[in-house]
Amino acid sequence: MKNIFIATACLFFFNAYGQDTTAAFNGKKWEAPYHLDTPNGWDIERFLIPVSFAPSIAYKGVEDIRFMPGWSKKTSSEYWSYAFLWYLDGDQKFTPSIIEKNLVAYYTGLFKINTRDSVKPLPAKVHIKAAATQQGDRKTYSGKVDMTDYMTKQPISLNLLIHIKTCAGQNKTFVFYEVSPQPFANSVWNSLHQLWTSFKCNKE
Numbered sequence: 096m097k098n099i100f101i102a103t104a105c106l107f108f109f110n111a112y113g114q115d116t117t118a119a120f121n122g123k124k125w126e127a128p129y130h131l132d133t134p135n136g137w138d139i140e141r142f143l144i145p146v147s148f149a150p151s152i153a154y155k156g157v158e159d160i161r162f163m164p165g166w167s168k169k170t171s172s173e174y175w176s177y178a179f180l181w182y183l184d185g186d187q188k189f190t191p192s193i194i195e196k197n198l199v200a201y202y203t204g205l206f207k208i209n210t211r212d213s214v215k216p217l218p219a220k221v222h223i224k225a226a227a228t229q230q231g232d233r234k235t236y237s238g239k240v241d242m243t244d245y246m247t248k249q250p251i252s253l254n255l256l257i258h259i260k261t262c263a264g265q266n267k268t269f270v271f272y273e274v275s276p277q278p279f280a281n282s283v284w285n286s287l288h289q290l291w292t293s294f295k296c297n298k299e
Contacts, residue, residue: 120157129262129269130295131159131180134286138162144181148204152197156183156267161290163283167246175244175253176275176283178290187268189259191223194236198223198255202242209245216243217250223257234259240274251276256288262296269294 122141133139140160145152160179165171202219210216223238236257244251256273271294273287 122157125157126298127157127159127182128298129182130293130298131161132290132293133161134290136164138164138166144183146204148208149197149200151200154181154183154187155185156181158182163286169247172277172281173283174276175251176277176287178271178273178287180272181268181270183268183270185266185268186261187270189234189236189270191225191236191238194223194238194257195221198240202240206243206245210248216245217241219243223255226256229258232258232260254279256284258291260294265296269296 120143125141127141138161140162142158144154144156144158146158158179158181161177163173163176165173166175166177168174198221199219202221203216206216206219219240219242221238221240223236226235226237229235236255236259238255238257240253240255242251242253243249253274253276256279258269258271258273260269260271261267262269271291273284273291275281275283275287277283
């Protein structure tokens with residue numbers, strides 16, 4: 096997943112901007128203007144939005160991902176547990192239906208780009224609802240994604256907690272997704288949520 100994300104992001108950028116390699120986005124070297132922790136042992140990955148595997152998501156910005164150490168280990172309680180931030184240009188509006196449409200495209204495309212065999216995935220289904228607005232959020236949502244796990248080729252359900260935020264003096268929208276198949280009472284959510292509670296709009 097991680098290496099393919101980088102490759103597809105770079106390919107999209109070259110296709111969009113021709114042969115001007117000076118414009119290529121390097122997620123490893125990009126200096127984020129905000130602060131988002133990377134705990135010890137976690138992997139990090141960044142790429143441009145929109146991405147080639149979900150071109151219908153038409154925002155412009157950067158996706159900034161944090162993978163828990165056990166996210167790809169099938170026997171780990173951290174399997175498929177990760178978080179990602181969309182750092183988007185402009186003041187973007189989100190509703191449950193908009194988030195559902197975005198994530199259907201995202202997870203359907205993610206399966207296709209990571210699968211090169213004849214496995215036919217279950218259509219991704221996403222259900223989002225408004226949650227109690229958490230401190231500092233413009234809006235907070237929760238929900239679930241039912242889809243095919245491209246690593247096991249089996250159905251999987253991912254729980255979601257989604258935070259929408261804007262920051263004073265910035266024409267940007269921050270959308271932070273916490274993702275795990277574990278129930279919300281599991282301790283993995285404490286680790287995921289700590290990323291958001293320590294988030295800062297400006298890098299200090």
